[in-house]
Structure formats: C-alpha cells, structure tokens
Amino acid sequence: MDVPNEARADAETAPGLERDMPNCSIARTLEIVGEKWTILILREVWYGSSRFGDFERVLGCPRNLLATRLRKLVEEGVLATEKYKEPGTRSRPKCVITPEGIDLVPAVIGLMRWGDRHCSAPDGSPLLMRHHACGAHVEVRLRCLEGHPVPVEELDRVPGPGFRTKPVERDG
Template sequence: MRDMWPSRVDNCSIERTLAVVGEKWTFLVLREAFLGIRRFGDFQAATGAPRQVLSARLSRLVEEGMLRKAPYQEPGQRQRDEYRLTSKGMDLYPILVALMHWGDRHLADPEGPPVSLTHRDCGAPVALRLTCDEGHELPGPWAVAPLPGPGDRSGRLNSPDGRDR
C-alpha cells in the first residue's frame, strides 16, 4: 500500500477533505441530515453533541457550503433556521455509506449491523463498488494506478509506472 499514495503532497485532496469533515461530530451531523433532520434541537437530541460543539459544526458546514440555512417559524415563536443539505453536502453520501459498511463489516455487534440500506424502488440492499469509467469493477487498491493530476505540484507521481518512489 506504500506505493499507492505519495507520503506528502502539498495540495492533497484527502487532507483538504479531512480538514473540513474529518471530525466525529461533523460526520454525525451529516448522518442525521441524510436521515432528514433539519433543526438544531433535533440534531442535538440525535447526536448527543454539546450545544457549543454542534453550533460550531453546523456553522462550519454552512460556511463550507455543505448545508444551507432556511428560515422557519413555529406559531407564536421567533424565527429560526433549519439546516438543509446542498448538492455539495449530498456528494458526501457515498463516503458516509462507505464508513458505515466498513463499520458493519469490522465493528458491528454479534447480532449484526444496526441499519440496513435498501433501494427504495426495489428493496435490494445498497452496495458501494469501485469502478472505472468503462464499468469494470475493481477488486481493491492494487487495481488502481495513481497518476499525476492537473493540479499535481509535488512531482512525486512522475515515475514511469505511476508508483510513488
């Protein structure tokens, strides 16, 4: 696996992504947003996050464009905001599903996973698969060759076989 990724890249997409979402409460907030939760109190009840932590995570997700605020007002109450996923936030769904599937496989209770994802239309189980644009299913990381992308500034992937040296 050492040959898979460069050990240090100045503009690494994985590092940048983790800087935004790589924290427990952020993923739990996103999990609840995908389940339809929109209001602060409901996020707090579902995640158990402390108020200040939750407020900071929601603000960061709004700032990063993964959630947007939408005003609402209950009769007799002041106007408040609820939080709705944006298309940028929706793009994180496969990541959450991949984390869930990994946890189901390696960390679930003996009785099995607590949640099963199924396709609403046909009821079949949902599975994530790594495929290329030609439709080939890839068996694992050894079937992937990392090559320099247009934003590569490191020069670390410029070896002839695409391997980090």
C-alpha cells in the same frame, strides 16, 4: 506548476515522499469533515434531522461544539440554512443538505458499511440502506467511468492536473 514527465513517472512509483502534501484532496476534505461530530451531523441530516435541537438531542454533542461544526458545514457549502416557522413561534433556521453534501453520501455509506463489517454489535448492523425502487441493499463500489467494476488491486495512481512536487531544497 507543470511537473516534468520524469517527476510524474517517479511520483507514480514512489511512496509519496516528493508529493506536495498540502495539495492533497483527502487532507483538504478531512479539514472540513474529518471529525466525529461532523460525520454524525451529516448522518442525522440524511436521516431527516434539520434543527439544532434535534441534533443536540440525538447526538448528545456539546452545544458550543455542535454550533461550531454546523457553522463550518454551512461555510464550506455542505449544508445550507433555511428559515422555517411553526405556528405561533418565531422563525428559526434549519439545515438542509446541498449538492456538495449529497456528494459525501457514498463516503459516509462506505464508512457505515466498513463499520458494519468490522465494528458492529454481535446482533448485526443497526441500519441497512436499501434502494427504494427495488428493495435491494446498497453497497458502495468502485467503478471506472466506463462502468467496469474495479478491484482495489487494479487501481493505478497517476498524477492529475493539480499534482505538485515539493520544492527542491538546495544546500547553500
């Protein structure tokens, strides 16, 4: 649906009352990863876990819930399964991260850093992320595609190609 320029201009300044919310990218992402166990599974995959038993042991997540969350991440393309076989055992599946899953790393690191600043224990952050090549700590920062740092106050919200307004309800 092509949105007239006037509606697009209004959408920029209005607090969101006329936007078609089911088309929201944040809401759709949260349908996939917006649950505590899902984010913790992703954390463990990035830390090197790949097997169901590892996730179960480290997370303490109920088996049925863990299986459901892993299945959803595979169905959505965030994780994939591969077979592995230890000597003398049958082959089993392990989880590996996909490129789609890698794209979530900045978001999860952002959550971690927020937690470090606002929710950490008195003795500090439980884990620090460092750049392997130089040893510097890693931060998630907003930058435009030209490479400029962008403070939150300088963000403009403009309708994108998928912007939709709610259908106008007419009294009958």
